[in-house]
Amino acid sequence: MSEDFKCLSCDKANYKLIEKAKNEKIETVWDRAEAMQPQCGFGEMGLCCTNCSMGPCRIVKVSEDGPKKGICGADEDTIAARNLARSIAAGSSAHSDHGRDIAHALYNAAKNPESGYKVKNPEKLISLAKEWGISTENLDIKDIAAKVAETALQEFGKPFGHLRFVDRAPEDRIDIWKKMNVVPRAIDRDIVEVLHSTHIGCDADYRNIMVAATRAALSDGWGGSMIGTELSDILFGVPEPHEIEANLGVFKEDEVNLVIHGHEPTLSEAILVAVNDPELVELAKKQGAEGINLVGMCCTGNEIAMRHGIPMAGNFFQQELAIITGAVDAMVVDVQCIMPALSQVAKCYHTKLITTSPKAKIPGAIHMQFNEEEAIESAKKIVREAVSNFKNRRGNILIPQEKSKGFVGYSNEAIINALDGVANSVAHPMGTVKPLADAIKSGVLRGAAAIVGCNNHKVLHDKGHEELAKELIKNDVLVVTTGCGAYACIKEGLMSKEATKFCGKGLATVCELVKIPPVLHMGSCVDISRILLLLSELAKFMNVDIKDLPAAGAAPEWMSEKALSIGTYVVASGVYTMLGVAPQVTGSENLTRFLTDDIKDIYGGCFDIEANPQKAAEKIIDHIEKKRKSLNI
Ligand code: SF4
Ligand code: MSK
Structure with a gap:
């Protein structure tokens, strides 16, 4: 019966279809996950290396016997760090190549009428051109678009300097990156450097491997992803709140x-x-x-x-x-x-x-x-x-009844305008983050958390996102979300105006006053760059660094290499980040401790791992309250 599938997903729309799949003998992701058990312990702990053809090598941890080093002499720290770094580089490359494609589309909009692309938001284009020091004098929109697109494309391989969007971060943050030598320089270069340094017989120091990996991740967040988001807004429009159906x-x-x-x-x-x-x-x-x-x-x-x-x-x-x-x-x-x-x-x-x-x-x-x-x-x-x-069509159709409604499209411009009570279009954002800062300072909002990322069979489908979001909004923490987490939240009704019934008194009051849901949809995975910018603006307004804000990130059901890149750039930007699934690094105690503890002293942010959404929420709230205390608010 459909009810039996409660252990696979908490979305009722799925039950009838999983049952239909079973009846029609169609294999799904849950069947393949079951068939894969038990999963390889070496891989799970990040202790398998295939970086050269002398391997594969694996480090045995569960007993005294067995190899403690690969054939080249790489130990558990080196192997786990190299594997993680390569995944981060792959994630960064995926987002960044997406950004590059958007830059090409902007160039096509300027130069190639057959493409059919047109600049939908000239205001944002001109503003970016000014930010990048591109003269707009006597140029029409197409010429400006071509120059901005070319400049964006140069960010991928420029030989000198650092990424232009780095200058959007608070000064204290840039100083930390300079001190750690992780300021992203050119997106392709930073990714290539990870692949080079993790080649056999190159970097064996796990902390140094993480320097290159962090720089490649920052090239994603403050580079490729940000180019993807900003240029998409220019080409296709800045998102505005819409009520939509989901599921x-x-x-x-x-x-x-x-x-x-x-x-x-x-x-x-x-x-x-x-x-x-x-x-x-x-x-x-x-x-x-x-x-x-x-x-x-x-x-x-x-x-x-x-x-x-x-x-x-x-x-x-x-x-x-x-x-x-x-x-x-x-x-x-x-x-x-x-x-x-x-x-x-x-x-x-x-x-x-x-x-x-x-x-x-x-x-x-x-x-x-x-x-x-x-x-x-x-x-x-x-x-x-x-x-x-x-x-x-063959007639064996089953469309579930389940669908929900909610508001999506909260770009930074839309959030700022909503909170500042500015009714004009997102093309002319007139508001400031002051009302958001005031609501946080007064304690009406305790803080903010981002819930992002994928689905993973290691977590009950959608439960990690939904339960964490509900627990946080109950405690007056404003939630923003992107990616597949956004789907979980809208399906559960958390993006409707009625979702205030799940909120604590403070958040409910804010939501009712400015007519926003307590969980704000900020877009796709590349749009986590929007969250970086919102945090950056808030930090600058409050005259602090991002690490000082009562804010946190969470990826309760993450699975992709992109999520590893996101997690790394978010932590390196100063954000405490909760993962619902452990990354494949636990075979190296040193690397695990580095990511969950030592890194805090360097960047101010760190990873934490907690599969239980209730406990994850408690830890996030605890972190937010500690930050409030440090800020004396
Ligand atoms: Fe083994 Fe070293 Fe080759 Fe990795 S790089 S497969 S640890 S010999
Ligand atoms: S789609 S990266 S499963 S969020 Fe961006 Fe969803 Fe994760 Fe893909």
């Missing part, structure tokens, strides 16, 4: 259901234009559909929800279940967090799985390359493929 109940039986899944808004924005093309809508009608229902999944879903109010169908662990509804005519994917298993699941239905990026092809999927130089035309071809598949 698998957003599919429509009588319409073409097109799921857009992955990360980069360059694709999803073009698909959105294409699904509204009258010729394609007419084609859908000719196929017997009432229209085209575009819905989002994972971070691409966050991007188009927060800019256009498109429904959010589900997070990372719901991607297979979406197809199992039998109602998905096409799932169009680009990069990151797309399970290779999708092609097998899609084969059991009529669903077309369409890959679009040369960086991410999946055997068994249809590959239709998305060409950014003629983005809209390219998107139309993809949508035509989806629409023409409606007639092939």
Whole structure:
């Protein structure tokens, strides 16, 4: 019975679909996780090395016998640190390559009318040009866009200096980074340096390996991700609050259901234009559909929800279940967090799985390359493929009833305007962080916490996010969220105005006064750069460093290398960060102690690990109260 699946997910929409999968003998992520048990202890502890072909080498910890060093002599600290550093570099590269693609799209908007991209927010473009010292005199918007895009692209490989966005951090923070030699210089360079220094026979000092890894992570947060976010806002608009629907109940039986899944808004924005093309809508009608229902999944879903109010169908662990509804005519994917298993699941239905990026092809999927130089035309071809598949539905359709409503789209501009009571558009943010600082100083808000990240079978699906968020808002801690955590929160109703019923008195009062939900949707994973900037602005306003703020981060169900990069740049920016799943480093006591303790004395932030959301909340609240005491507030 459906109820038996309570031990897999706490989202009821999933139960019927997991049962349907079982009945139809379709394997899901939960089946594969079970089949994988017990998972490799060496890998779990970060003690397996495959960095050269003399290996694989593994360090035996559980008994006196067995090797304590790899064949080259690398010990547990070196091996665990090298593995972690390489994961951080991979995570940083994923976010940063996303940022690079957005910069190319901005360049296309300026130089290539066939692309169909246009600058939607010239105010933000001009403001960034000024910040970067680019003269805008006698230049039209397209020329400015080209110059800003070129300057952004140079951030990836410039030979000298440091990343431009570093100057947005508080001075004390930059001083710490200078002292530690982790100021990010050029994004590609910082990532390459990690790969070089972790090659066999190079860096063997775990603390020094973490210096390079930290610099690469900061290149993500204050570089690649920030470029991704800022240039997306310029191209596609600064997000504003929208009320939307979320969960698998957003599919429509009588319409073409097109799921857009992955990360980069360059694709999803073009698909959105294409699904509204009258010729394609007419084609859908000719196929017997009432229209085209575009819905989002994972971070691409966050991007188009927060800019256009498109429904959010589900997070990372719901991607297979979406197809199992039998109602998905096409799932169009680009990069990151797309399970290779999708092609097998899609084969059991009529669903077309369409890959679009040369960086991410999946055997068994249809590959239709998305060409950014003629983005809209390219998107139309993809949508035509989806629409023409409606007639092939097989009848074994089960769309869950469950869906919830909530407000998404809280960019920094939107949060500042809402809290400052400024009613004008986010294109002209007039407010300041003063009201936020005042609410924190007065104690009405005890502090703020970010809940971000993925789903992971090691945590009951969505429970880590939901329970932590509920416990924090109950204690007057304002919560901001991105990524798959945002899906968990909206599905649980925490982004509705009614969610004040879960809040302590102070937070409820603030939310009712300025008409915001207690859990604010700030976007996709790259948009954690928004959180960095909000913290930075708040710290500057309060004349302190980020580490002094009553604030914390949490990734209760994280799983990706990107999350490791995020965690590292957030900690190096001074934030106490709670993980619900331990990183694969515990085989090295030295590295584990470094990440959870020693690092505090260097950056002011550190990692903590707690799987139980109630206990995690207690620790976060304790941290916030300690910071309040230090600030005498
Ligand atoms: Fe083994 Fe050293 Fe090669 Fe790693 S780098 S596989 S520890 S010999
Ligand atoms: S999509 S990185 S599962 S949050 Fe950004 Fe979700 Fe994590 Fe991917």
